[in-house]
Amino acid sequence: MSHLKLINQSIRSVLLCGALLTGSFVWFSPETVQGQQVITENLDQLRAEAAKGNPEADFQLGFLASMGRLPGESPAKAYEYLRRSADTGHQEASFLLGTLYLSGAHGQQASPEAAKRYLERVAAQGHSRAQDKLGQYYLSHASNPGEAAQWFQKAANQGLASAENNLGLLYAEGKGVSQDPVRAAELISRAADKGEVGAKHNLATLYQTGRGVAKNPERAAQLFEEAAARGYQRSQYSLGVLHLQGEFGQPNPVEGLKWLMLASAGPDNPVREQARTNLLQVAQTSPNTLVHDAAEAARQWAIRYEMNAPYQVGQN
Known part of the structure; x- marks a missing residue:
């Protein structure tokens, strides 16, 4: 088997662990189901209040839409709800809307100037996150x-x-x-x-x-390991490079490849591509057994740490 095929299989294995553990395949606990039912039951009431011009209801609907938890409505609908609420002076709606405009979330084009307008409103009022x-x-x-x-x-x-x-x-x-x-x-x-x-x-x-x-x-x-345990790709990449260089003692190619594999499976595109480039370069001169050991170590790590949010391995 070529090193490239072996590496790709290893990354897919890590991605699959991430999917199983982070919700690409959803397993509902009783609490989750109950919470979803509560939200669903409240939606009619929220919509009725929003129709009356209640800014808090608009904010709640906008927040749910931004999270993709508003049945039958696109996440992009969040902008409409949040604008109505923010334009009444609702602080959290202004902050969330400004954040969405800054990043251009949910298929909407980023609008830095709109972001600035909404964020300035509440930042001037002392809103620390704004x-x-x-x-x-x-x-x-x-x-x-x-x-x-x-x-x-x-x-x-x-x-x-x-x-x-x-x-x-x-x-x-x-x-x-x-x-x-x-x-x-x-x-x-x-x-x-x-x-x-x-x-x-x-x-x-x-x-x-x-x-x-x-x-x-x-x-x-x-x-680095504390951050990596939270799925932070840059720390995973750094650990990979530093273990390969022997910065923590003797060079440890299994640990180095393990961390590069994990960094190669995350959502940060620049880090992912750099990790994959380094991974292939090192693996080409490494025995297949060593690459297999690193892949198994990465898989076990993914299972152990469950791809902890907010930086989750395999969430692309």
Whole structure:
């Protein structure tokens, strides 16, 4: 069997585990069924209230539609419900609608300016998640890291972990703020302690490189694995490369290939393609038995960790 075919079979095996464990094949527990019945029973009441102009009902319907949980209606319908609610001043509707516009979800084209309009409304009122999203808008769509830093700081002052992580990255890179690796490490560490998965990965990178903190490969490995256990592809990819390079001791090709296989099965396209490229390069010079062992280790890991949300292996 060729290495390419063996690798593709290994990735399909991991993807199948992900499908079985994350809902591509749905197994309803009594609680899930009961919860769905409650939602369904309330829909008529929600729609009746929405018809009367109730902004909370519109928000609830928009939220359900955005999650694909509004029977008979497209997720794109979320925009209509949320606009009606947001235009009355409903904070959560404005935040969710701004978030959808920023990413262009559910087949709708992204509209950064519309996102900015709705997010600014509630960010100015102190809504921390809207402040964080507005910071992302200024960083990614307006090329204004200074303004982004100000909004991240406002949200970080309220203890929002994602904003602390985002602000920490700006300090690490010197974008919009004076470069300060120590301050960056403090902010990212604070976010990681709150469970922010991206912050765990970023803090692991700081420990791996010794930027803003004393270099500590063991701590880096622990943090990468904590993030990887949540299905975070970048950490899976990093673990693969670092194990192959022997950064945690002797080179460990089985562990390295295992992590590259897992990173190759995730939803982040750039990471997935880079992982697959590295995976094929290494596997071409490795014995088939070693690749088989790595594939089995990846499969067992997928079963053990159940592709934990929000970054789930195999959710494409």
